[in-house]
């Protein structure tokens with residue numbers, strides 16, 4: 203099972219506390235910002251000392267977000283190792299466990315900002331994050347969450363970038379993390395089977411377990427998802 207704890211204080215202190223608690227994974231949530239209002243991509247920052255697990259996990263998350271929202275990934279196949287010219291590295295490099303910093307959408311892009319303010323957008327982001335944690339940390343454990351910008355002793359009023367049309371990066375990052383925390387804590391089976399799901403919006407239409415080694419094929423021309431019999 204998963205336990206979730208939110209870490210507050212300055213960034214290095216958050217990471218040290220998560221280390222002391224033996225957290226299995228560390229996530230800091232942000233939204234991106236650019237002087238261009240059309241910037242539109244997903245990227246994940248990893249520490250300069252990131253493990254292979256952190257890199258694979260970050261790429262998995264960035265690609266899943268880009269596919270879902272119809273955007274692209276940036277950086278090195280979805281990740282920026284060591285941050286933007288070093289920015290972001292200090293938010294992660296003190297962790298002993300796999301750690302990623304999320305930049306799924308742009309606060310500065312009006313269309314992205316609408317998604318970020320919407321319940322359905324927050325739910326989708328929380329679900330992708332939750333699935334990424336299940337995928338990379340199937341044995342469960344303590345998951346450490348950090349809301350970017352907010353709750354720093356050094357700058358208590360920082361809320362990060364302004365969302366186009368109203369709101370702040372940090373307040374919405376916190377909403378997404380709270381939803382993900384609720385989803386993770388509802389999971390009662392660890393190491394569950396691989397599952398195929400069909401969703402319409404937030405509605406689950408179909409769900410079936412499949413063998414871990416089976417090849418599931420989606421044919422977009424036929425509109426057919428083929429699941430071999432197990």
Ligand SMILES: [Zn+2]
Pocket residue numbers: 232233350351362363371
């Ligand atoms: Zn930020």
